[in-house]
Amino acid sequence: xxxxxxxxxxxxxxxxxxxxxxxxxxxxxxxxxxxxxxxxxxxxxxxxxxxxxxxxxxxxxxxxxxxxxxxxxxxxxxxxxxxxxxxxxxxxxxxxxxxx
Amino acid sequence: xxxxxxxxxxxxxxxxxxxxxxxxxxxxxxxxxxxxxxxxxxxxxxxxxxxxxxxxxxxxxxxxxxxxxxxxxxxxxxxxxxxxxxxxxxxxxxxxxxxx
Amino acid sequence: xxxxxxxxxxxxxxxxxxxxxxxxxxxxxxxxxxxxxxxxxxxxxxxxxxxxxxxxxxxxxxxxxxxxxxxxxxxxxxxxxxxxxxxxxxxxxxxxxxxx
Amino acid sequence: xxxxxxxxxxxxxxxxxxxxxxxxxxxxxxxxxxxxxxxxxxxxxxxxxxxxxxxxxxxxxxxxxxxxxxxxxxxxxxxxxxxxxxxxxxxxxxxxxxxx
Numbered sequence: 001x002x003x004x005x006x007x008x009x010x011x012x013x014x015x016x017x018x019x020x021x022x023x024x025x026x027x028x029x030x031x032x033x034x035x036x037x038x039x040x041x042x043x044x045x046x047x048x049x050x051x052x053x054x055x056x057x058x059x060x061x062x063x064x065x066x067x068x069x070x071x072x073x074x075x076x077x078x079x080x081x082x083x084x085x086x087x088x089x090x091x092x093x094x095x096x097x098x099x100x
Numbered sequence: 101x102x103x104x105x106x107x108x109x110x111x112x113x114x115x116x117x118x119x120x121x122x123x124x125x126x127x128x129x130x131x132x133x134x135x136x137x138x139x140x141x142x143x144x145x146x147x148x149x150x151x152x153x154x155x156x157x158x159x160x161x162x163x164x165x166x167x168x169x170x171x172x173x174x175x176x177x178x179x180x181x182x183x184x185x186x187x188x189x190x191x192x193x194x195x196x197x198x199x200x
Numbered sequence: 201x202x203x204x205x206x207x208x209x210x211x212x213x214x215x216x217x218x219x220x221x222x223x224x225x226x227x228x229x230x231x232x233x234x235x236x237x238x239x240x241x242x243x244x245x246x247x248x249x250x251x252x253x254x255x256x257x258x259x260x261x262x263x264x265x266x267x268x269x270x271x272x273x274x275x276x277x278x279x280x281x282x283x284x285x286x287x288x289x290x291x292x293x294x295x296x297x298x299x300x
Numbered sequence: 301x302x303x304x305x306x307x308x309x310x311x312x313x314x315x316x317x318x319x320x321x322x323x324x325x326x327x328x329x330x331x332x333x334x335x336x337x338x339x340x341x342x343x344x345x346x347x348x349x350x351x352x353x354x355x356x357x358x359x360x361x362x363x364x365x366x367x368x369x370x371x372x373x374x375x376x377x378x379x380x381x382x383x384x385x386x387x388x389x390x391x392x393x394x395x396x397x398x399x400x
Contacts, residue, residue: 018136026129032159033122036115042167043193049160050196053153057200057398059132060149065391067142068372073383076376083373091365093143096150098357098397099299100157157298165291172268173283176276183273191265197298198257199399215336222333229326232359236318242367243393249360250396253353257400259332260349267342293343296350300357 014066021059028052060097064090114166121159128152160197164190214266221259228252260297264290314366321359328352360397364390 028048035045067090075086128148135145167190175186228248235245267290275286328348335345367390375386 015136015139019133022129022133022136026126026133029122029126029129033119033126036118036122039115042163042171043189045163046160046167046193047196049156049163050193050200053156053160053197053200056149056153056156060146060153061391061395061398063142063145063149064394065387067146068368068387068391069384071142072368072372073376073387076373077379079377084369087365087368087373089143091361091368093146093150094364094394094397095361096147097153097394098361100150100153161291161295161298164294165287168268168272168287168291169284172272173276173287176273177279179277184269187265187268187273191261191268194264194294194297195261197294198261215339218336219333222329222336226326226329226333229322229329233319233322233326236315236322239315242363242371243389245363246360246367246393247396249356249363250393250400253356253360253397253400256349256353256356260346260353263342263345263349267346271342289343293346293350296347297353300350300353 014062018059018063021055025052025055025059028055057097064093064097114162118159118163121155125152125155125159128155157197164193164197214262218259218262221255225252225255225259228255257297264293264297267293314362318359318363321355325352325355325359328355357397364393364397 028051032045032048032052035048072086072090075083128151132145132148132152135148172186172190175183228251232245232248232252235248272286272290275283328351332345332348332352335348372386372390375383
């Protein structure tokens, strides 16, 4: 992978950290299946769902900050239609996160 | 499992459906790892995170409705401190979902 | 107002408290207009919007808990179709809160 | 107000539109007080709270997009510590919106 790609997808600098967090989230999804399988108390399952949602949001906010720092900032420096497009695209992604 | 347990944890009536949805969510968590591994575009990863969050919320809302229908409704019929406790506990779980 | 109405709309026991909180939220909405009018810094406006959203959510969660304690619990005690309807209606309101 | 200020706080280009939306939100807050005052049905109040929350979120997302387009994009063009600071500040505001 060359420097251009590195600059484009800033999150890869912390790739291992994101992979570790996503593996933990995958583990939480398996844990939830086990709880349903064993018919655990509903409220305890909901507590786990809330924890998993927070972990996912935290991954999303981290990726978004890196995207703004690298990809959007570079496009802003270049300016023009590409910059506008990147900002609109990021804004749409933020709206999806806020509404989900 | 006896009838009491069935009545207590209402969601088990749809256990297979919940397990299927949670397996799909586990698959989404694995898909996200693959996207990070392959350095996919950040916005596409965020779109997948939003979809996964919505799927999780939908599981939570389903479980909560069944919990209200079975566990909380039964406690309300019995009345007394147990009923108050169940409603406070459900309200706390709802607050965690709204805030996550 | 008779006892039936009191029992039906449980929140009126804390009517003054809710009115006070909603007046404060109305004040926050006016404060936001002043900030836009005076062209305050965007991030400071967003901080106020987040505070106002949290205040609104807190009112909603309070009303919901009282609704479950009074209206839904009473319907559950009575049982039948009315109970099912009240629980479905509350679940729909919870879904709207979680998704907004 | 000079051009510099216009560039800094991009949202003022649509100042009247934001003021109109915030006045409508203020009206919703007054409507909620009236509903509590008149002891309206709890679920109907919650529906109004959800509508008001969505209206507030929509204002926040609009302000944020304009902030990214103007203030953050300008800082990115200038580069350096100021750019990093603006992006971190915007990311923090986004995190507050996502979590509220």
